[in-house]
Amino acid sequence: xxxxxxxxxxxxxxxxxxxxxxxxxxxxxxxxxxxxxxxxxxxxxxxxxxxxxxxxxxxxxxxxxxxxxxxxxxxxxxxxxxxxxxxxxxxxxxxxxxxxxxxxxxxxxxxxxxxxxxxxxxxxxxxxxxxxxxxxxxxxxxxxxxxxxxxxxxxxxxxxxxxxxxxxxxxxxxxxxxxxxxxxxxxxxxxxxxxxxxxxxxxxxxxxxxxxxxxxxxxxxxxxxxxxxxxxxxxxxxxxxxxxxxxxxxxxxxxxxxxxxxxxxxxxxxxxxxxxxxxxxxxxxxxxxxxxxxxxxxxxxxxxxxxxxxxxxxxxxxxxxxxxxxxxxxxxxx
Ligand code: NDP
Numbered sequence: 001x002x003x004x005x006x007x008x009x010x011x012x013x014x015x016x017x018x019x020x021x022x023x024x025x026x027x028x029x030x031x032x033x034x035x036x037x038x039x040x041x042x043x044x045x046x047x048x049x050x051x052x053x054x055x056x057x058x059x060x061x062x063x064x065x066x067x068x069x070x071x072x073x074x075x076x077x078x079x080x081x082x083x084x085x086x087x088x089x090x091x092x093x094x095x096x097x098x099x100x101x102x103x104x105x106x107x108x109x110x111x112x113x114x115x116x117x118x119x120x121x122x123x124x125x126x127x128x129x130x131x132x133x134x135x136x137x138x139x140x141x142x143x144x145x146x147x148x149x150x151x152x153x154x155x156x157x158x159x160x161x162x163x164x165x166x167x168x169x170x171x172x173x174x175x176x177x178x179x180x181x182x183x184x185x186x187x188x189x190x191x192x193x194x195x196x197x198x199x200x201x202x203x204x205x206x207x208x209x210x211x212x213x214x215x216x217x218x219x220x221x222x223x224x225x226x227x228x229x230x231x232x233x234x235x236x237x238x239x240x241x242x243x244x245x246x247x248x249x250x251x252x253x254x255x256x257x258x259x260x261x262x263x264x265x266x267x268x269x270x271x272x273x274x275x276x277x278x279x280x281x282x283x284x285x286x287x288x289x290x291x292x293x294x295x296x297x298x299x300x301x302x303x304x305x306x307x308x309x310x311x312x313x314x315x316x317x318x319x320x321x322x323x324x325x326x327x328x329x330x331x332x333x334x
Contacts, residue, residue: 005088006054006087006088006089008054008057008058008092009057009058009059012057012058012059012060013060016059016060016312017030017031017032017059017060017061017062017312017315018030018031018315019031019062020222020293020296020297021222021296022194022195022221022222022296022297023194023195023216023217023219023220023221023222023296024192024220025168025192025194025220025222027097027168027194027222029062029063029097029222029224029296029297030060030061030062030063030297031290031297031298031314031315031318032061032286032297032298032300032311032312032314032315033061033063033064033065033224033297033298033299033300034052034053034056034061034063034064034065034299034300034301034302034308035064035065035066035226035299035300035301036064036065036066036070036077036078036080036081037065037067037070037077037301038070038247038252038253038301038303039052039301039302039303040052040053040070040076040077040080040081041070041071041072041073041076041077041080042071042072042073042076042079042080043071043072043073043076044080046080046083048304049080049084050080050083050084050087050088051305052302052304052305052308053081053084053088053089054084054088055305055308055309056308057089057092057095057096059308059309059312062095062096062097063096063097063098063099063297063299064081064096064097064098064099065099065197065224065226065299066078066081066098066099066100066101066127066131067100067101067102067104067140067142068100068101068102068104068106068123068126068127069104069105069106074106074107075106075126075130078100078127078130078131079130079131081098081130081131082129082130082131082132082133083132085131085132085133086132090132093133096137097137097138098131098133098136098137098138099136099137099138099139099140099170100124100127100131100136100139100140101139101140101141101142101172102119102120102123102124102127102139102140102141102142103115103140103141103142103143103145103172104142104143106119106123114143114145114147114148115141115143115144115145115148115150115152115153115156116145116148116152116153116156117152117153117155117156117159120139120141120153120156120157120160121156121159121160124136124139124160124165124166125165128165134164135164135165135166135167136165136166136167137166137167137168138166138167138168138169138170138194138195139157139160139161139165139166139168139169139170140169140170140171140172140195140197141153141154141157141169141170141171141172141174141182142172142173143172143173143174144171144173144174144175144178150178150181150182150185151185153182154181154182154185154186157169157186157191158186158189158191161191162191168194168195169186169191169193169194170193170194170195170196170197170221171193171195171196171197172196172197172198172226173197173198173199174196176210176211176212176215179196179212179215179216180215180219183215183219183221187219187220192220192221193219193221194221194222195221195222195223195224195296196212196215196216196221196222196223196224197223197224197225197226197299198212198213198223198224198225198226199225199226199227200213200223200225200226200227200228200289200295201225201227201228201229201230201234201285201289202230202234202270202285202288202289202328202332203230203233203234203263203266203332204227204230205332207223207225213292213294213295214294216294217294222296222297223294223295223296224295224296224297224298224299225289225295225297225298225299226299227301228285228286228289228298228299228300229282229285229286229300229301229311230285231247231252231253231254231301232246232247232248232254232301233254233258233259233263233267234267234270234281234282234285235280235281235282235285235307236271236280236281236282238259238264238267239264239267239268239271242256242259245303247303262334266331266332266334267281269331270284270285270328270331273324273327273328273331277317277324278317279313279314279317280310280313282307282310282311282314283310283311283313283314283317284314285314286298286300286311286314286315287314287315287317287318287320288320288328290314290315290318291318291319291320
């Protein structure tokens, strides 16, 4: 069977996607980015993963977020991306902003996780091979390592840029003090931190409450939100029970015990406000994050093109009235 050759939608930059400047940098990122943590692994149907990647790019999503251990199995999301890179995206490499990370467990033995220079450098080399890339656009330290001197981790990031294997660097899930050190260390060596990646959604507001978003802005870095839909809780996915093909149903990282009566009640009340705004809950949840200009982008996950399309609708209305915000806060604070 001869597969048709992919040609990107010529209208992809017609205004359907909006782009925001990433901190004080030259980079613009799409308001909606696509993450490959779930649904792009070796266990998933390649044709479906490919369809979502093509569709995302056709709709103006230029930023794809990966990490060494996304799958399952570990590494396989990068392999999926690598296949699509080779088969379809290679003519568009300069239009793509691709990330990967190292920090969580990846391979056995003492050098397969955390923040050593040894791990970060070996891991990125492996990632580049799997993704069929010469360089990534941004390489992240995926988590703060309390046992490795931060100087070592940051210097590895800097040297990776100097080697030409990443154009920019970022940090993910760093506590405030460690982030402060990282921003300063990187800046002093002329490799400023491009992005802080943190979990941020209506149900998990730590980056806002702990000053992480404000700090990123002050340091000239962008902030990008992961799990913006709380892994699917902030959608209509669980309103009528747990479907077998949902993240909870499949036994993924989202656990059944997180779907409490309290969360269900919040989801249902938030859905009513979304409906009054003419949005689905998923759209409103993303719009609520994007109302703050310090949030450069939100990295959504999706298990189908139709979910992705719904999420893309969010950018059409990211303005909230004071009344809506106070109603939402009342629900979230209950
Ligand atoms: P989301 O919060 O966007 O959750 C995505 C899941 O929600 C989908 O897989 C789908 O689940 C469900 N969903 C999405 N859209 C809809 C919709 N419109 N209607 C109904 N259900 C919907 O994000 P993720 O938790 O997947 O995280 C996104 C990305 O963030 C990751 O891929 C990764 O790139 C990054 N990330 C980074 C981390 C870090 O440590 N830096 C940690 C975690 C994520 P279902 O399968 O049930 O259909």
